[in-house]
Amino acid sequence: MTIKTPIIPQKQTFAKVQAPHEVNQKAICVFAATGFFLDTDTYWKDQVVLPAAAINKLDDNGFLLESKPWFQWYNAPKERPFQEVVEEFSELFKTIVSEQIAERSVILPLSGGLDSRTQAIVLKELQANVQAYSYQFEQGYNETRIAKQVANQCGFSFDAFTIPKGYLWDKIDAMLAMNQGYSDFCSPRQLAILNQLKSYQGVFSLGHWGDVLFDDMGVAEDSTIDEQTQQLIKKIVKRGGLKLAQTLWQAWQLEGNFYDYFYARIQSLLQQIDIPHSANARLRAFKSLYWAPQWTSINLSVFEAAHPITLPYYDDRMCKFICEIPERYLSARQIQIAYIKQKAPDLAKLTWELYHPCNLYNYKRYYTYKGLPGRLQHSLQYRVKRLFGKPTIQRNWELQFLGKDNDNHLQQALFSDEFKTLVPIEVTETTYNGFKSENQLHYAHGVNMLLTLAKWYSKST
Structure with missing residues (x-):
């Protein structure tokens, strides 16, 4: 049997390998540190996940015989004016979304960010029948306000939901059946409204991974491999993750120490990505090869439990497009910002949640003295609520734990x-x-x- 995996797989495909059927303690330590399994690791030594962008041959018993890449991330920028790149993106994006939804009704999760806003624009342009929705935490920041404004401007139906306290415990076994324990249970907060999502009709159009493909990684282009490794570790390790991983490593009496093992694995995987002259492109490729399939994709299963899913930014053509864009155009979300401004100026005037209360025209002043009043007001509101015993909920674990x-x-x-x-x-x-x-x-x-x-x-x- 031959299985060809996409450049960014939407789901895991497992295979057997010749090894003892034992818990893979080293892999679990990495999982504890980062929240996702690295490379082809799973919970078991005798089981692997098929790698991304590979042609995999399996025998009749499901054992992996051979795996060869059919695509390798590269960096071959084609010099052209920025506006030309924006137009290319616009055309490609519309083509992909049109093919994916195929005249079906669309379910669109909206936020105050850029990825779902770009989708809203193209779906309106395609005259799709769209049911939009958003959610916010109980006692949390009003995330649905901006989303509702986007939906109203586009003429979409819209529902606002609240993620309640303690929903997890009645749904945790269902979540385990969906993600098989390959992601934590607090990240997919859409689990809380799964029944409501099932009541909709159509296919999901999800904006996952747009924020990674269309941004730089915040490192100097000429960073050494050691510097790239250090920066990547900072990006993927969760707060307190190293401590837990090291504690497990010692408790299980594994050889050496966790950090040295982890550092060596990350660096080895980075070195296998043949992009020697662009640190940002290499780190983006790493995240797309390992983080997207083993973390972002895992909880797509929650959406799939309600309706079929489509992901325009996962499309192979979009990945190849990224490889041929000059890196300077990918920094700071320039392409998506220009696309929104040109296609829907009114949407660009709505608040960009990341730089609240600024929008796509004035967000650059957020960290200047002109943006100081807005930052102070936001901070003061947060502190006042906390003072009166009603702190703003910012993370799902606060509601569930x-x-x-x-x-x-x-x-x-x-x-x-x-x-x-x-x-x-x-x-x-x-x-x-x-x-x-x-x-x-x-x-x-x-x-x-x-x-x-x-x-x-x-x-x-």
Whole structure:
């Protein structure tokens, strides 16, 4: 059997390899640090994920015999005026979206950012029948306000949802069935409104990965491979992730130390990407090869549980297009910003959430003295709410882990006798007690990952 994987796969495809059927502790340590499995790693030593952009040959029993790349990320910029690039993007984007939706009704998640705004423009241009929606956290920032404005300007139907406290515990087993434990349970907050999403008709048009393809990686183009490795590690390691990974490594008595192992693996994978003269292009390629399939794609399963999905930024043609754009045009989201300004000036005047309250015409003043009043107002509102005991919820784990009822569910999962056979109780206690202290932000990721491991292990044993 031969399986050809896309440049950015939408889902994992597993294969067997000749190895002991044992838990892959080193791979799990990386998972604990970053939130995703690296390269082709899985929970098991005798199982792999088929790599992206490869032609894979498997035998009749599902064992991987051979894997060869059919596409390799490259950097071959074709010099042309910026406006020409914007027009090329516009044409390609419209072609891809038109082919993907194929005159079907469309379900569009909207935010205050750029990716969904570009989709709104092309869907309006295609005269698609669009049901848009957005959501915000209970007691959180009003994320739906900007989304509603986008929908209204485009003439789309729109629903606003609130992600409630403690929804996770009734849905966690369903989430485990969808993502197989290959992502944490707090990231896919759309899980909270899955039943509402099922009531819609049509296909999803999802803007995942546009923010990576159409931006630089924030590194100097002439960075050395060591500098690239260090910068990449900073980008992919979650707060508190290294501490949990190192603690697990020591508890499992693995040889050497985690950081050296992790650093060497990251650098080796970077060196295999043949883009020697552009550090930003190489890091973008790395994220597209390893982060997108093993993290971003995992929770697409929640959308798929409701309706078919389409992803214009995942399209092979879009990936190849990126490889031939001068890097200076990809920095700071220039192409998408120019596209929105030219196609829909009124949408460009709406607030860009990242630079609230600025828009696409004046966002550059956000960090100048002209943007100071807006920043101060936003900070003051946040502090006043916190002073009166109603802090603004910014992260899903705050809704799912804090409070007595949530804590009871969390302890039940983390401190089961079953889980102690995988993760020593001392590791769990240290992480949980750290989270219950004043340092919640530093330990929240660790608790989230231990919960993921606990639920996965309960299903696998």
